[in-house]
Amino acid sequence: MSTNDRMTVEITGRQQELLLEGLRYIASSIRLRREDPTAETIKARREELEEVRRLADVIEGNAPAEMAMNS
DSSP, rough: OOOHHHHOOOOHHHHHHHHHHHHHHHHHHHHHHHOOHHHHHHHHHHHHHHHHHHHHHHHHHHOOHHHHOOO
């Protein structure tokens, strides 16, 4: 599956909660990662956190999947 492929799935409310909990864990892990604070690592961290936030928005239904994943 390439990064531009789309997938549609139906999930229960509990599955949605689990996915969002996992994304919060991932975001926390990214924030706590120990690395030298260079311009590149700061930029990469921000981009990763933004990607996680966009995915969480899609799962929560706050953003259309197509728009959020392409921005």
